[in-house]
Amino acid sequence: MSERKRRVRFAPSPTGPLHMGGVRTALYNYLYAKQAGGDFIIRIEDTDSQRLVPGAEQYIINSLKWCGIYPDEGVDAGGAIVEVPSARHPHAPYRQSQRKPIYRQYAEQLIKNGYAYYAFDSGEELDAKRKESEANKSTFIYNYQTRKELKNSLTMPSEQVQELLATTSNWTIRFKNPEDEIVTMDDLIRGHIEVNTNTLDDKVLWKAIDELPTYHLANIVDDHLMEITEVIRGEEWLPSLPLHYLLYKAFGWTNTQPRFAHLSLLLKPDGKGKLSKRDGDRLGFPVFPLKWVNPEGEISRGYCEDGYYPQAFINMLSLLGWNPGTEQELFTLDELIQAFSLDRVIKSGAKFNPDKAKWFNQQYLRQQTDTQLAEQFIPILQDKGIGIVKGNTDAQNGASSANIYPFSYVEALCALIKERAHFVTDFWEICSYFFIAPTTYSPVDVKKFYNADTKAIMEKAYARIQTIDTSDVHVIEEELTGYIKENGWKMGTVMNTLRLFFVGEAKGLGIAEIIYFIGKPEALRRIKIALETIPVG
């Protein structure tokens, strides 16, 4: 069976947006499949009709697409779950709610062979049992001991069972757990695990409430039918692994049973417990790949909208619980496919670090070309009312009263500012003064740099700048520093006063660069306005 083609699946439940932990699970599955030349399958586990959230299924597919994770099977070219079998998608439908007859048939097979039974206990009755046990400081387990005293097809006459099945709908199918057996399991990440069946519940396989299978039944049947070779899923499934082993055995599928790998959880950055949407809201970072608006209209931010590159997001996620064994930290998707190994997946939970996520994005931002950055920046500029014209006309000295700039101006600017940003969404904050003049001046910096002395210097500088050739940054640089030195002024004071005039505060790029970009007329205009409006303290 080791000769079988590797087939793994990502099987989300459409009960809400895909969490970044879910993206990591999908990613590891994808990397594993692609490295082995196998298939990565999407299956929608929507057997909980009560918790189904409209739009969640499409959101999950869109999120994976944004991450660059494309399934081989289960989703068609248009990004929809496949419902009708075809050569490429032989196991359709890939939505469990549409596979109900299949599960029903297998559930009945289990009953026929004595591995499952009908149970008629109501939820209230079972709750009462659990409360009672709790009061006695013991745990109620629906198993070989207690099922003798409960209402089910093992304890009731078969005529009564048939009658109840025919006349009521309030029945479930439960797995009949064996008595006092040791289930020995092997996990690809955690190694050997043993559990005694006496600690296990007779889990419900078929629900009365919506007449659908539970996860356990549907999952095992589908993994078998879809010829899944490895199940890579979250740690929350580890406690049900014995049941799943027992189910494979009951069906007689142990020779093709998939191997299991249980991934640790993603933990919140501070404190304890698993990462939740609340942590993101509280600490100011997204937990979802894309923006999500829930049915109540509540909006959750996404990595995409926050300005993350999908490659950076994926790269960051890949290293949260896995490492290549080398000191390499930056990986393309293809490199991850090459390097990935289940052997090097970490057993313990990983606390998410938002700072490191930003760092990853910064690394990817620096890899972008100036042209790419300009293209990414332009929508933001347009949003701010800045017009962009394609082409290279009059690239420098481009500030115009109409607020229209050539593409080459933005491109050249990106080259200068990209070292200062983690996100393209930071750009406007960093360089808005290249497009619009300051309207206010930082009081702190005014106090620090603007007085009668510097006012006099600025008036002289105004005249001098008029004479400088501003078509070359180096010329501006030399002229300016030379002028300051020959007058015996302090470099920092003069430069920062100019910066205050040009930017509105004492920060920003080099003065020569600012003058070069905004152009001589605009530079002079800003000096003049500042001299006229800032009161001398």
Next chain:
RNA sequence: GGUCGGUUCGUCUAACGGUUAGGACUCAAGAUUUUCAUUCUUGCAAUAGGGGUUCGAUUCCCCUACCGACUACCA
């Protein structure tokens, strides 16, 4: 409570049973700089505790502590 899993710098992590326990993020200091940022250099900082096994345990075993998951007709 029970079952299962986990535990190396603040965080992510590396280390055939033999290393001054390494790297990255964060933070701090210094250098560079006309400011800010960048860059460079340096620094701070860890094997949960206790028993074994061994010439020698971060590494193997046991116990304790702590953390987490599960304990639904949810996945």
